[in-house]
Amino acid sequence: MARKTSRSIRYADLNADDNAETRRLIDAGSRLAEEVARLFPPEPDMADRHYWLEAMINHVPDYIYAKDTAGRFLIANEVTVADNGLESLRDLVGKTDFDLHPHEFAQAVADTERRVLETGEPIFGIEERAIVTKDRDRWLMTSKVPLRSKSGRIIGIVGISRDISDRKAAERLLEGQARLLEMIANGKPLGEFFHELVLLIEALLPGIKGSILLLSEDGRHLLHGAAPSLDAGFCAAIHGLEIGPAAGSCGTAAWCGEQVIVSDVFADPLWEEYAPLLRPSGLRSCWSTPILSRERKVLGTFALYAQEVGTPSEQQQELIAMAAHLAGIAIERKRAEDRIGFMAHHDALTGLPNRVLFEEQVAGMLEEIRERDQWAVLAFLDLDDFKLINDSLGHATGDELLKIVAGRMRAAVRRSDSVVRVGGDEFIILLNGLPKERDVVLSRLEDIRTAIAMPVQLQGRSLQVSCSMGVACFPNQGKTAGELLANADMAMYRAKELGRNNIQVFTEEMAARAHEKLQSQEELREALAREEFLLHFQPQMSLETGRIFAAEALLRWQHPVRGIISPAAFIPLAEETGLIVPIGDWVLRTACRQLKAWQDAGLPPLIVSVNVSARQFRERNWAARVAAVLEETCLEARYLELELTESLIMQDVPGAIATMHALEAIGVHLAIDDFGTGYSSLSALKRFPVRRLKIDRSFVTDIPHDADDMAITSAIISLAQKLGLRVIAEGVETEAQVEFLQKSGCGEIQGYFFSQPLPGEDFEVLLSSERR
Numbered sequence: 096m097a098r099k100t101s102r103s104i105r106y107a108d109l110n111a112d113d114n115a116e117t118r119r120l121i122d123a124g125s126r127l128a129e130e131v132a133r134l135f136p137p138e139p140d141m142a143d144r145h146y147w148l149e150a151m152i153n154h155v156p157d158y159i160y161a162k163d164t165a166g167r168f169l170i171a172n173e174v175t176v177a178d179n180g181l182e183s184l185r186d187l188v189g190k191t192d193f194d195l196h197p198h199e200f201a202q203a204v205a206d207t208e209r210r211v212l213e214t215g216e217p218i219f220g221i222e223e224r225a226i227v228t229k230d231r232d233r234w235l236m237t238s239k240v241p242l243r244s245k246s247g248r249i250i251g252i253v254g255i256s257r258d259i260s261d262r263k264a265a266e267r268l269l270e271g272q273a274r275l276l277e278m279i280a281n282g283k284p285l286g287e288f289f290h291e292l293v294l295l296i297e298a299l300l301p302g303i304k305g306s307i308l309l310l311s312e313d314g315r316h317l318l319h320g321a322a323p324s325l326d327a328g329f330c331a332a333i334h335g336l337e338i339g340p341a342a343g344s345c346g347t348a349a350w351c352g353e354q355v356i357v358s359d360v361f362a363d364p365l366w367e368e369y370a371p372l373l374r375p376s377g378l379r380s381c382w383s384t385p386i387l388s389r390e391r392k393v394l395g396t397f398a399l400y401a402q403e404v405g406t407p408s409e410q411q412q413e414l415i416a417m418a419a420h421l422a423g424i425a426i427e428r429k430r431a432e433d434r435i436g437f438m439a440h441h442d443a444l445t446g447l448p449n450r451v452l453f454e455e456q457v458a459g460m461l462e463e464i465r466e467r468d469q470w471a472v473l474a475f476l477d478l479d480d481f482k483l484i485n486d487s488l489g490h491a492t493g494d495e496l497l498k499i500v501a502g503r504m505r506a507a508v509r510r511s512d513s514v515v516r517v518g519g520d521e522f523i524i525l526l527n528g529l530p531k532e533r534d535v536v537l538s539r540l541e542d543i544r545t546a547i548a549m550p551v552q553l554q555g556r557s558l559q560v561s562c563s564m565g566v567a568c569f570p571n572q573g574k575t576a577g578e579l580l581a582n583a584d585m586a587m588y589r590a591k592e593l594g595r596n597n598i599q600v601f602t603e604e605m606a607a608r609a610h611e612k613l614q615s616q617e618e619l620r621e622a623l624a625r626e627e628f629l630l631h632f633q634p635q636m637s638l639e640t641g642r643i644f645a646a647e648a649l650l651r652w653q654h655p656v657r658g659i660i661s662p663a664a665f666i667p668l669a670e671e672t673g674l675i676v677p678i679g680d681w682v683l684r685t686a687c688r689q690l691k692a693w694q695d696a697g698l699p700p701l702i703v704s705v706n707v708s709a710r711q712f713r714e715r716n717w718a719a720r721v722a723a724v725l726e727e728t729c730l731e732a733r734y735l736e737l738e739l740t741e742s743l744i745m746q747d748v749p750g751a752i753a754t755m756h757a758l759e760a761i762g763v764h765l766a767i768d769d770f771g772t773g774y775s776s777l778s779a780l781k782r783f784p785v786r787r788l789k790i791d792r793s794f795v796t797d798i799p800h801d802a803d804d805m806a807i808t809s810a811i812i813s814l815a816q817k818l819g820l821r822v823i824a825e826g827v828e829t830e831a832q833v834e835f836l837q838k839s840g841c842g843e844i845q846g847y848f849f850s851q852p853l854p855g856e857d858f859e860v861l862l863s864s865e866r867r
């Protein structure tokens with residue numbers, strides 16, 4: 096103060112003097128004096144220091160305090176006082192944390208402080224929990240140092256705590272989100288996920304209660320999802336709530352697909368109907384957000400309820416958006432999982448359960464039946480000639496038909512029964528709990544068969560499809576699902592054998608036959624491996640020259656026990672099992688090799704005729720395989736004739752024509768065997784690149800006694816002539832037959848009249864003698 100006075104006097108003096116130079120000097124001097132005063136302030140007294148210190152700590156937003164060794168507050172800054180809900184420092188001094196916070200929090204603080212007091216070591220950066228303003232649970236980051244007297248004795252602690260609640264909340268949110276995403280990834284049930292999600296949001300927004308509602312499949316109602324903190328009665332009352340333009344916050348949000356904020360449910364018309372339900376809970380505002388799919392379709396709602404009238408804060412809005420988003424992901428994920436699960440267990444075309452689901456459930460179903468004195472009836476069902484429909488009308492029509500048939504089957508059984516699509520045109524029907532009466536069972540199955548056989552209108556035409564069924568009853572005809580299926584399958588094959596369109600119930604005899612068949616199949620396989628097959632050759636003679644011009648190669652099985660077995664006895668089984676393919680390859684190779692050997696031995700040139708089965712003919716690249724055999728055996732293609740049956744060709748006319756052209760291109764001759772027994776249309780015949788027709792033995796046998804057969808035979812001969820084809824009659828046994836054929840213009844014969852099929856060496860003798 097003294098210095099300030101002397102400076103003002105001098106200033107006044109100089110103002111009186113009008114010398115500018117002197118004035119500038121004095122001004123500079125006084126600025127210097129001010130700077131010195133700023134840099135070297137006068138020594139403060141204790142009161143000043145106290146004042147400054149207090150001002151300083153009161154400006155710091157952190158909590159700063161000192162406590163004595165008993166944990167009683169000695170001093171604290173203003174924010175500590177205020178955030179503990181107190182008016183002044185006087186209210187705090189002398190209190191401990193036990194007076195301010197829940198026991199558990201206070202104990203943790205006391206324990207830390209005791210450590211500081213006992214060790215004399217400071218502790219930095221520990222996390223503590225405290226309840227501060229408005230009962231809010233806060234997290235503090237605290238450092239504590241011992242408070243010492245001038246003599247160095249510890250007389251308390253000094254603490255500084257920073258409120259890290261926001262950071263902790265952000266951490267908690269992140270952890271919660273990670274936990275929720277893990278739940279989604281692990282496919283936890285939706286209910287559990289929603290519960291966890293609502294609890295997380297509630298933990299982050301104290302005092303707020305959350306709820307999740309799901310939109311029903313029909314898109315008209317909201318169903319309870321999760322609301323762990325809401326009154327159960329309220330939840331039950333709004334379960335099934337119909338959505339609409341004024342259906343509370345959630346019903347309206349789901350209806351319009353937008354957030355609906357109701358700040359006071361008791362004043363808002365949207366809540367007119369529902370507000371009374373909420374009254375007992377003391378909740379006032381409800382903010383509902385639609386849960387949307389990626390395509391922005393409403394899946395449900397996420398709502399928050401607050402006790403005060405109001406609207407959500409920015410932070411609350413962010414959490415609502417996050418929660419609705421996560422809920423959407425979880426719902427979509429669950430639906431995708433459900434869809435995948437459904438697809439894995441159902442047939443995509445008909446929507447019927449598939450074999451996987453059936454196998455998962457059948458054991459349980461049978462177990463239930465076992466306890467009652469009833470039958471479970473398992474029927475294996477196969478549509479008759481479905482392939483024909485597919486091939487002639489196209490797969491789309493076939494699919495439509497399958498869907499219709501599946502629907503009819505489903506409609507013809509009870510809800511407790513099962514209809515399963517096994518694949519293609521095969522189905523399983525499981526009738527649960529029928530009385531143990533064969534007639535009842537058969538009548539139920541007949542009803543299904545009749546339903547299937549009703550005409551179907553498809554592509555503007557009326558179709559009818561029949562089916563064959565094999566049946567096995569539990570427990571008599573199979574104790575397990577596997578046994579029942581196998582037995583029903585056997586019975587179904589029997590139904591097919593008996594001409595289709597019928598129902599067969601499994602019998603032990605069927606099992607015996609099937610067993611026999613299996614054995615024969617095995618024997619056949621071994622026969623091929625052990626080279627038990629051989630070829631006989633039956634000569635074909637020209638009636639013009641009286642000479643042998645060709646030989647049909649006919650397969651025989653030299654069975655080690657049963658002797659020579661006719662192909663008629665094993666070819667059907669070989670066809671059924673596919674063994675005809677390797678057997679047929681063997682026949683072709685052996686026949687070509689034999690003919691080449693005769694040619695090399697100087698015998699007159701012949702054509703060898705080889706029978707081809709439908710199964711062989713359908714093999715991919717079959718023509719190329721024939722070419723390979725010719726090359727391997729060094730036989731010229733013109734010496735090989737392949738006999739195809741009419742029925743083989745008619746199974747797939749375009750495919751057969753393509754293969755026939757491929758064979759013709761190699762140079763191989765083609766003949767139609769058993770001509771007249773099939774259904775080849777004459778127009779189709781024109782398109783077949785064949786050289787010869789073989790009149791079936793059945794037309795020749797009764798010549799000259801059967802006028803019809805004679806007429807048919809003459810007609811075939813004249814047809815062949817008109818088409819420029821050669822014609823041969825097979826099964827010719829008598830002179831009368833030869834005479835008739837000759838007169839009718841048939842130039843070639845094959846049959847016992849001339850020769851039986853002969854072993855290779857006998858045929859060679861026949862050929863040589865003919866040459867001589």
Ligand SMILES: Nc1nc2c(ncn2[C@@H]2O[C@H](COP(=O)(O)O[C@H]3[C@@H](O)[C@H](n4cnc5c(=O)[nH]c(N)nc54)O[C@@H]3COP(=O)(O)O)[C@@H](O)[C@H]2O)c(=O)[nH]1
Nearest residue numbers: 649650661662663682706707708826827828845846847852
């Ligand atoms: N896919 C293949 N099928 C073959 C093969 N080898 C034969 N077969 C077919 O098996 C069926 C029975 O043949 P098989 O017992 O050899 O009978 C043939 C002749 O022995 C018999 N035949 C010939 N002449 C007469 C006769 O005057 N009377 C009479 N009762 N039977 C006679 O006809 C059979 C020849 O028929 P086809 O083939 O239609 O010319 C038979 O369907 C064979 O085709 C083979 O390797 N692969």
